[in-house]
Amino acid sequence: MTTTNASGAALFDQRTRGVLDELEVSGQYKHLQMIEGPMGPSIDIRGVGTVDCFCSNNYLGLANHPEVVEAGIEGLRKGGGGTASVRFICGTFTAHEHLEQQIASFLGTEAAYTFVSCWTATEACFATLCEPGDVIVSDELNHACIIDAMRLTTVIKKGVNKAVFKHSDMDHCREVLVKARETAGDSGVIWLVTDGVFSMEGDLGNLPGLRTLCDEFGAMLVVDDSHGTGVMGETGRGTHEYWGMDPAMIDIFTGTLGKALGGGAGGYLAGSSAAMEMIVQRARPTLFSNALPCTVAASAAKAIEIVAREPERVAKLRSNTEKARAGIREAGFDVLESPTAICPIIVHDTAKAIAMSKRLLELGSFAIGFGFPVVPEGEARIRVQISAAHEDAHLERLVKNLVQLKAEFKA
Numbered sequence: 001m002t003t004t005n006a007s008g009a010a011l012f013d014q015r016t017r018g019v020l021d022e023l024e025v026s027g028q029y030k031h032l033q034m035i036e037g038p039m040g041p042s043i044d045i046r047g048v049g050t051v052d053c054f055c056s057n058n059y060l061g062l063a064n065h066p067e068v069v070e071a072g073i074e075g076l077r078k079g080g081g082g083t084a085s086v087r088f089i090c091g092t093f094t095a096h097e098h099l100e101q102q103i104a105s106f107l108g109t110e111a112a113y114t115f116v117s118c119w120t121a122t123e124a125c126f127a128t129l130c131e132p133g134d135v136i137v138s139d140e141l142n143h144a145c146i147i148d149a150m151r152l153t154t155v156i157k158k159g160v161n162k163a164v165f166k167h168s169d170m171d172h173c174r175e176v177l178v179k180a181r182e183t184a185g186d187s188g189v190i191w192l193v194t195d196g197v198f199s200m201e202g203d204l205g206n207l208p209g210l211r212t213l214c215d216e217f218g219a220m221l222v223v224d225d226s227h228g229t230g231v232m233g234e235t236g237r238g239t240h241e242y243w244g245m246d247p248a249m250i251d252i253f254t255g256t257l258g259k260a261l262g263g264g265a266g267g268y269l270a271g272s273s274a275a276m277e278m279i280v281q282r283a284r285p286t287l288f289s290n291a292l293p294c295t296v297a298a299s300a301a302k303a304i305e306i307v308a309r310e311p312e313r314v315a316k317l318r319s320n321t322e323k324a325r326a327g328i329r330e331a332g333f334d335v336l337e338s339p340t341a342i343c344p345i346i347v348h349d350t351a352k353a354i355a356m357s358k359r360l361l362e363l364g365s366f367a368i369g370f371g372f373p374v375v376p377e378g379e380a381r382i383r384v385q386i387s388a389a390h391e392d393a394h395l396e397r398l399v400k401n402l403v404q405l406k407a408e409f410k411a
Contacts, residue, residue, distance in 0.1 A: 027351030028371060038064035039263055041389040043366070052394045054367040054384045056263075059231050059341050060313045061389025062303045063263030071302035072264070072295045079294025087291045088280070095297040102304045103255075103268050107229070107237065108247030111276040114292050115285055118226050118256035118267030119145040124283035125222070125254060125269055126191065127152055132159025133188035135180040139205065141167045141198050143224055150193075167198075170209045177217045190217060196225035196239030197232065200375050200383070202342030204232075207243045207250070220251040226267075229253075230260025231341060236307050236314040242339070251275075257296070262303030264296045317341055317388040320395065324386045327399035332406045335384075343384040345402075353380035356409055363401040 085091035233241025257266035350371025357369035371380035
């Protein structure tokens with residue numbers, strides 16, 4: 001027995017070291033940066049110093065907002081450090097009730113329910129609400145949490161099917177839905193799921209087009225608006241607001257509290273009262289995982305309050321994004337066009353993207369290079385993300401550093 005265990009450990013170590021060495025040699029090894037202090041438009045990185053941050057999801061600058069911080073401290077005082085239980089036993093606190101009311105009111109849904117992450121929320125959504133005979137139809141570029149949730153659901157509930165359509169291709173989506181309706185028949189539900197904002201591309205899901213197809217095929221529309229809530233639309237309600245759609249046209253929202261809404265942890269589902277009650281009664285992440293800490297719930301609720309009362313934050317973000325896109329083009333780079341705060345600079349080669357982002361950090365602008373498998377092979381990029389907290393000086397330094405980067409790498 002001892003020999004077998006030792007051999008297994010040795011084999012695992014050899015295999016793992018081989019993968020890590022290959023990543024190091026190919027220039028794809030990821031090094032974690034240690035941030036010393038709060039998240040803001042500029043941050044302090046251990047061993048580097050103070051740099052301008054262009055890789056955070058802190059879109060509205062609320063991660064270190066004094067009211068958000070104070071609300072979290074008060075939540076800690078009132079609710080303690082942890083819930084110490086799952087929700088249905090004794091882990092539901094008034095902080096959760098208040099936050100879920102805030103989310104539902106902000107999005108315009110009947111109800112909402114929170115989790116420790118949007119990943120967990122998405123897993124709960126499909127695995128709980130889908131039944132054998134249903135079909136989940138997904139955009140090919142949807143976030144990894146959706147992809148894994150679909151896979152998990154088809155394993156947990158035999159007879160649930162999945163299908164994929166080409167990115168934002170309405171004609172192909174229709175073809176896939178024709179087959180999905182044949183598979184589902186009259187008794188199965190079709191779940192059409194899309195990102196509201198695609199995090200790597202920075203483009204938008206065609207929600208009006210998808211809603212029209214849902215109506216034609218009797219499908220449910222699920223939107224993961226993690227990068228859209230607090231960002232898109234005149235008041236930051238999300239991608240549906242950008243498109244001028246009534247929130248009732250989205251059957252279920254999934255989203256995060258970890259980006260524009262204060263930058264903390266946590267995720268949520270929002271939709272009909274019946275759907276949320278099914279989540280309470282049957283979702284395995286609800287039944288077997290602790291609730292969101294009260295301190296995070298309190299911070300997130302305060303962040304939503306600030307977004308609702310200060311729409312000028314969304315306007316500032318929009319203005320900053322326009323300036324950044326213009327500056328990136330002036331520096332000689334192509335940037336994918338979109339109304340979102342995500343500005344991907346395509347450089348194609350993964351090792352080059354990582355090397356360029358490393359050099360950019362040395363120049364004082366922090367933006368991450370992404371390559372395969374996060375994005376398709378040959379489409380590596382430096383993803384620049386803009387915040388309402390950025391001032392003109394931050395944006396001007398970014399452009400100056402990009403000009404130097406262009407010259408050094410002959411990109």
